[in-house]
Amino acid sequence: MEQMDKSEDAVASIASSKDSTVLKPTANTAVKCLKCDKVFIFPADRDDCLAHLYLEHRLVIADVDEIALLEEYLQYWEKEFQAHEFEQYCTTMFLDQLPDGSYAKNEKYYLLCDILPKDFELRKRLQEQRLSAALVRHQFELTDRSFSKECLFCRTIIKGLRADYLDHLFDKHFLLVGKPEKLVYVDELLELLEENLNKLLCLFCEKTFKDRPTLKEHMRKKGHKRINPNRREYDKFFLVNYNRATSPNSHRKHPKPRQKHKSIGEDNVSVDFDKHFARQDSDGEHDSDWSDWAGDGEHISIKCLYCAQEETQFGALKEHMLEAHGLDFEAATSALNFYQKIKIVNFVRRQLCLMRCVCCDLQFDGFDLLAEHMALESHCGIGDRAKWDKPEFFFPYMENDGLLCVLDDTTGDEVESDVVRIISEDSLAQINKDAERLSLENFKL
């Protein structure tokens, strides 16, 4: 893993931040300074902003490169600091120098770091936000077929999936960018590569060459048809980097204790149970658990038959129809089979779409008039059987009609013979002696 040069010294941390990258696509956002009214346009003014905070307000943010979405982080704290002072949230340090490096005695500096639970939660939340945004984009890129781009080396235009483009780069030109499943924000990555090639820069060693044929020859001979692993600008394109929750420094601390455990031997009772044993077991359980996927919380709403009211649950909708329109759906359809219920729903939808009353078939000019009429005459019913029991109402009238997906079907498993006769398809299985012998092996004598 990449080592960032982190030093505890507040001054040096500003210098190191110049090498860092923001793990999300570049988009310009305006961020106001935490204490005064100066505005910075991110991502260009990122370093200026951090320098300003340090020089003017003596505020340093710990692990600033690890923060997922720095703009939102700063905006959050800007709101907080409008009401509170630095001291309430930051740890105060005393250093023997002024911001510009000259000597002074006991100058106060403020450090905003994740010892504070609020800050820790905020950082975690931003990390998760960035990860889910990246995953959404990743999912899109995996399936989107409308991608089209001219190859970086030859002049063919590749259309279809981004994976096809990356495969072409690898098959024809032996340029290994990375596997499509592991990459995200592929469009930007390709643009970056294109830019570098146009500047006649080798992708790997970054030396400049005088023209394209020489560059190509160099990359081919030296095997430099790869991305430079040391360049952090490419971090944001690889999904694995979005996973990192802790800084590289803390990773370094861990291998040592584990080695000590191994060398001591069996009489060491205090083996870390969590790390060595418990982890494997609990993983197996959760691995094949489908109930994890809880959905977005966006429930499919069911639209009422007679007004624009929408409900998420069928029970709630039936209650609404009873209260607002005087229709007891349950009672009215109790004697009917599933197909008849479907027909009724489609019939009512069509009637309302045509602005006709359900029961008396009167046409109205506006929906309000129709609603008024139906309320007055209590014509919010299901209509005559003769009107809705037609085969055309088998087909859903409204697109994505949620009501059709929740109708109860309490009759048996056989399709009612008065509706239709269902013919199953012929089964194609042939007897296979070898497979049969294999199956009989399971019968032990």
Add this chain to the structure above:
Amino acid sequence: MADAAPARSGFRGGFGSRGGRGGRGRGRGRGARGRGGKEDSKEWVPVTKLGRLVREGKIKSLEEIYLYSLPIKEFEIIDFFLGPSLRDEVLKIMPVQKQTRAGQRTRFKAFVAIGDNNGHIGLGVKCSKEVATAIRGAIILAKLSVVPVRRGYWGNKIGKPHTVPCKVTGKCGSVSVRLIPAPRGTGIVSAPVPKKLLTMAGIEDCYTSARGSTGTLGNFAKATYAAIAKTYAYLTPDLWKEMPLGSTPYQAYSDFLSKPTARLHADA
């Protein structure tokens, strides 16, 4: 212009070594050879008896395996029969987190559905530290779970079967999904998740009725899969015909068992 791979071997610019060094980069493509998933079907070395039978071509179709309810333990078997027509779809990738003493540990869980739009459907889920590994693992598990789908005709036997042959219900968790036959041209009347699965199974027209907490999309998908799988479990009259079975070992050896053994004669 297409660059040809240098034929020099042993030179550090060679094709093989270049791939190896590239693989050591941070989480990027794992070396040239493993890339692209272009595993030749000829490279498959079966490890189960069924796999060996399939490889030698003794079994002509997947249906012959289903007839005897043989467990399929190698996904290459499915690939062998259905390979080119199988389409996989990643339904969802979600990060799952576990609190360890070293902080949060995030892994990715991939939910994959696979089907050939003509009578086969499978579902798989896999959790892994990397997205690509999770997707690959989930696709393999989905292939292993492929089941045949029985379809039927509404009313008259014209054209291809398009709807479910009977009303079937599948349940998972609190969600129960009921599939009901529909006339040709209805399309699939359901929520987006089951609609995807039913399309991949090759069912063109179907009504659905869902109960329970359908917000849990994982259980919703699994319940739909269970319902689709039941189409072949339902015994319709045309399946009443008796299929000749091979003799059970008891029958084959019954002659041998009924005869007094040579040993007895010798003792007597």
